[in-house]
Amino acid sequence: MTPENWLSQNAEKLGSPFEKMFIKQVLTHLPGFDFSHLQAQTPFHDIDGQQRYCDFTYEVPGRCKLVIEIDGFDKRGTGFGMTHEDFLDWQRRHAALVSQGWDVLRFANRDVRDQPERCLQYLSLVMKQTQHGQLNRSDQDTLGELQKSLKGAQAALESAQQKSENLEGALHGAHKHVYTLNRETRTLKTAVWAFAFVIVAALGIFTVKDIFLDRNQVASFTQSVSSDQARPLQPRAYSGAVGGSCANPISWEQASRHIGEKKALIGPVVQVTTREDVNGSPTFITLGAAFPDPSRFAVVIWGSDRSKFQSTLNMGNGLLNREVCVVGEIGEYQGQPQIILTEPDQLAL
Structure with missing residues (x-):
């Protein structure tokens, strides 16, 4: 402009x-x-x-x-x-x-x-x-800040690698379980066939088709067991009441009525700001109304916990206008309601 x-x-x-x-x-x-x-x-x-x-x-x-x-x-x-x-x-x-x-x-x-x-x-x-930053900052201070950023990135990478290994282990276990079920199903089918043949041969009044195990039922059973192994983790919940979980959250506009309570709260993201110049290097995710509107709701992630939320924060402007659900105790700072996040399961997109 x-x-x-x-x-x-x-x-x-x-x-x-x-x-x-x-x-x-x-x-x-x-x-x-x-x-x-x-x-x-x-x-x-x-x-x-x-x-x-x-x-x-x-x-x-x-x-x-x-x-x-x-x-x-x-x-x-x-x-x-x-x-x-x-x-x-x-x-x-x-x-x-x-x-x-x-x-x-x-x-x-x-x-x-x-x-x-x-x-x-x-x-x-x-x-x-x-x-x-401050004028006349020494090269040593600058190098120290860069090293801290590098350590944070390395920690995030190691965490991602560990999660990938855990996921591969879980998938391997699931595949092994399904293989075992399929083998047991084939054994069960063989036993049923043999039993049906003996009955027909001995009595002559039953037909083989009345004894066969419905293949669709076996497939449905296998699919049901397999799907049970891959159910996603659910966001943290406190109760079944309104605001007890992200399945039934309260609106960000109601936060000031629940100071001191543990609630699940939902609202649109309007700002994402990291303040390295503030003690603790907080990241603010503002919901509902932008700073300095007094009706806004703040989600706070301190610098020491930021790496746990790196995948979400890396979305940058992609978070804007998206509705998020946060779960935790609603606090208050300078008259404004807020929730401090320390674990990833407190935030759901």
């Missing part, structure tokens, strides 16, 4: 001429800036539940989550700048954004107008930090 297209679509959202000036004099000169990820007047809620708005947000899932504010000294037009109440509200607004994982960068109206190069320099430094 070009800057001109973005301005034509968002002109009504811009609250001051300095915001439009910021687009033209700063953002259009930032290399690699993608206007399709830029949003004006983005809503958010503070800890008191009050809805607020920030001038601009630039969010690329898993890479960048940045708020940009264009500030004037005298927002009320009194000629005296901020009051104590204005300053308190400004601080609470800033704390709410940071607590929700946003990097916040503020520019004064005067710098936007008179020194756009200064604004561009600060913005370039922050973009590099949010997208590529």
Whole structure:
């Protein structure tokens, strides 16, 4: 998307001429800036539940989550700048954004107008930090991160190989079982034939066709036994009540009514985000409504458990808009319901 297209679509959202000036004099000169990820007047809620708005947000899932504010000294037009109440509200607004994982960068109206190069320099430094990690990171640290990623990939490969070997063993056992059943069936048929011949020869009143074992019944019996050996694993279940299993789950919209309960819950995937910059390196699978909508439901997989879910997470954007069922205890973090997954049987596509 070009800057001109973005301005034509968002002109009504811009609250001051300095915001439009910021687009033209700063953002259009930032290399690699993608206007399709830029949003004006983005809503958010503070800890008191009050809805607020920030001038601009630039969010690329898993890479960048940045708020940009264009500030004037005298927002009320009194000629005296901020009051104590204005300053308190400004601080609470800033704390709410940071607590929700946003990097916040503020520019004064005067710098936007008179020194756009200064604004561009600060913005370039922050973009590099949010997208590529801390500046001046040593090669040794980079190598350590790569080694950790390689170990994780090797562990996932070993796990997949072990599962493949277990599956081959199970298939071999199933084939052996079917072979044994077929041999026993042939023996049974031979015995029935011999018994029928003796009866007919001795009494002369029974016909051989009344004694033959129905071949269709034998085939049906063999197929039934074989199918019993290959029944798929079922997702974890807690009870037969509503929400007790993925066969009878509750909707993601009902999660807030069941905090502290073990439930099976279903909903569409709208976001998949991994936050390496957050302690524990969590992966968030958001159901129902996208962040920061307060009605959303979060599925959390910590970095230490991520390899167990690698096959699902490797689907990437293929998960979007798919309905998934998750099973576990519904918890709460900062007023939002969530389930933390530790084992693969807690997640079903």
